[in-house]
Amino acid sequence: xxxxxxxxxxxxxxxxxxxxxxxxxxxxxxxxxxxxxxxxxxxxxxxxxxxxxxxxxxxxxxxxxxxxxxxxxxxxxxxxxxxxxxxxxxxxxxxxxxxxxxxxxxxxxxxxxxxxxxxx
Amino acid sequence: xxxxxxxxxxxxxxxxxxxxxxxxxxxxxxxxxxxxxxxxxxxxxxxxxxxxxxxxxxxxxxxxxxxxxxxxxxxxxxxxxxxxxxxxxxxxxxxxxxxxxxxxxxxxxxxxxxxxxxxxxxxxxxxxxxxxxxxxxxxxxxxxxxxxxxxxxxxxxxxxxxxxxxxxxxxxxxxxxxxxxxxxxxxxxxxxxxxxxxxxxxxxxxxxxxxxxxxxxxxxxxxxxxxxxxxxxxxxxxxxxxxxxxx
Numbered sequence: 001x002x003x004x005x006x007x008x009x010x011x012x013x014x015x016x017x018x019x020x021x022x023x024x025x026x027x028x029x030x031x032x033x034x035x036x037x038x039x040x041x042x043x044x045x046x047x048x049x050x051x052x053x054x055x056x057x058x059x060x061x062x063x064x065x066x067x068x069x070x071x072x073x074x075x076x077x078x079x080x081x082x083x084x085x086x087x088x089x090x091x092x093x094x095x096x097x098x099x100x101x102x103x104x105x106x107x108x109x110x111x112x113x114x115x116x117x118x119x120x
Numbered sequence: 121x122x123x124x125x126x127x128x129x130x131x132x133x134x135x136x137x138x139x140x141x142x143x144x145x146x147x148x149x150x151x152x153x154x155x156x157x158x159x160x161x162x163x164x165x166x167x168x169x170x171x172x173x174x175x176x177x178x179x180x181x182x183x184x185x186x187x188x189x190x191x192x193x194x195x196x197x198x199x200x201x202x203x204x205x206x207x208x209x210x211x212x213x214x215x216x217x218x219x220x221x222x223x224x225x226x227x228x229x230x231x232x233x234x235x236x237x238x239x240x241x242x243x244x245x246x247x248x249x250x251x252x253x254x255x256x257x258x259x260x261x262x263x264x265x266x267x268x269x270x271x272x273x274x275x276x277x278x279x280x281x282x283x284x285x286x287x288x289x290x291x292x293x294x295x296x297x298x299x300x301x302x303x304x305x306x307x308x309x310x311x312x313x314x315x316x317x318x319x320x321x322x323x324x325x326x327x328x329x330x331x332x333x334x335x336x337x338x339x340x341x342x343x344x345x346x347x348x349x350x351x352x353x354x355x356x357x358x359x360x361x362x363x364x365x366x367x
Contacts, residue, residue: 034288035279053195053256055287077256079293 001025001109003067003090006046010094010104012069015076017090025066028105030098034059041065048101054080060089067091071098122360125346128152128338129161129186129272130200130300130325133170137230137250140330144235145173147331153183155335159346161188163200165249166220168213172206173237184346190274191216193257198274198281200300201264204348208267215263219255222248257283258294270297270348270355275327277305277313290317298323298355303337307365321355321363340364 004021007014014021026044031037032051041047043064049056052074060068067090070076076084076091084091094101132139133148152160162174162185171187178185187209188202203209223246224232232245253260261271273283273296283290283299290296298321301310307322326337342362343350353361 033285035285038288051195051286053287054293055289055291058291059288079258 003046003092006105006108007092009108010096010101012092012094015070015081015091015093016084017067017088020067020088020090023066023090025109028102028109029065030102038063046105048098048105050074050098052077052080054083056080057083057087057089057091061087065089069094069101071096071101122342122344124340124364125158125343126156126338127159127161127323127341127351128157128326128328128334129159129188129202129323130163130190130274131160131328131334132164132190133162133174134231134233134235135164135167135170135245135249136329137165137224137226137232138329139164139230141231141233142331143329144233144239145170145177145237146239148334149174149177149181149183149185151331151334153181155338157183157335157338159184159186161186161200161202163188163190163202165190166192166216166251166253167232167245167247167249168209169234169242169245171209173235175206176237186346186348189213189216191255191260192252192281193260194252194254195257195286196252196281197257197283197286199257199260199264199283199296200272200274201260201269202272202348202351203267203269208269211267212263212269215255216253217247219253220247220249220251221254222251224248224250257287261295265295268348270351272296272298272300272323274300275302276300276317277302277310290320296320297352300325300327302327307339307363311365321357322365323355323363 029041029045030048070093134143174185234242264271323339328334341354
């Protein structure tokens with residue numbers, strides 16, 4: 001499953017990294033404490049967070065995440081977006097809550113595609 | 121002349137919902153003097169109404185009170201703001217209150233008591249002081265600096281509400297003047313634990329929430345006198361000013 005499919009299925013807004021949407025998503029991780037995300041997330045994760053500080057770009061880059069999805073209508077701070085563009089890290093956004101988003105992505109990645117599509 | 125000052129730059133009063141009620145201004149000053157502290161900074165969560173009474177109580181006593189506040193950022197990072205003058209703290213306070221949503225629930229979070237220099241209750245702060253502002257950490261540091269203050273990252277070794285727990289690391293665009301280490305960890309251990317932060321000044325403070333905590337954590341600093349300018353020189357190890365780390 002690549003990012004592009006997830007963006008399409010969940011109608012995500014793409015803030016940066018448009019040319020990297022073919023990146024394969026291996027698993028997901030949720031967390032707003034960057035210390036925790038640095039310690040426990042894995043390469044290929046799609047990271048769902050409400051944190052918009054520019055350090056999220058460095059963490060995603062360090063951990064080789066597939067991309068970052070900002071939840072609940074959050075948008076990247078100006079310097080965060082600049083850094084994301086410079087480092088070409090896909091940053092996406094959704095109006096879904098973290099709970100909703102994680103549930104849908106879980107279903108997409110773990111095969112229950114029926115429940116995954118946005119029914120807004 | 122340079123001399124050693126025992127500085128605890130992070131003490132709460134009974135205005136902080138999580139602090140004990142016996143942390144009223146007079147008790148706090150008396151215990152600080154008993155513990156032979158030369159300098160204390162009073163830093164309540166997002167508030168400062170008790171600072172003026174502490175300043176008045178410290179007059180003529182062998183202790184200097186620096187006006188301060190522990191501000192919570194959007195990222196829920198705690199940062200200490202330290203000033204020479206109450207007037208600048210009051211300006212920061214206005215900005216913080218403009219960006220601090222919510223009302224306190226005393227039954228859940230605790231009372232937020234304003235106590236004057238005659239041990240009388242002046243009133244309660246009704247705001248949700250335990251909450252966070254919607255100001256990004258870098259903006260808060262910027263406001264502190266514009267007002268001539270110092271910005272110190274609170275308890276960086278703690279697993280909650282610290283720059284490291286919330287944001288993972290300290291990037292160079294987040295210009296803290298110093299980083300605070302908890303009394304339980306101490307500077308020596310922190311230097312071993314955080315080699316990547318070797319360029320930053322470390323201070324140790326008590327983060328006292330009860331009277332018995334006062335004296336448990338402080339930094340000895342070599343200064344000429346007590347001022348924000350002198351503290352900044354010590355943080356930067358300039359002109360003979362420094363923080364004594366070998367304790």
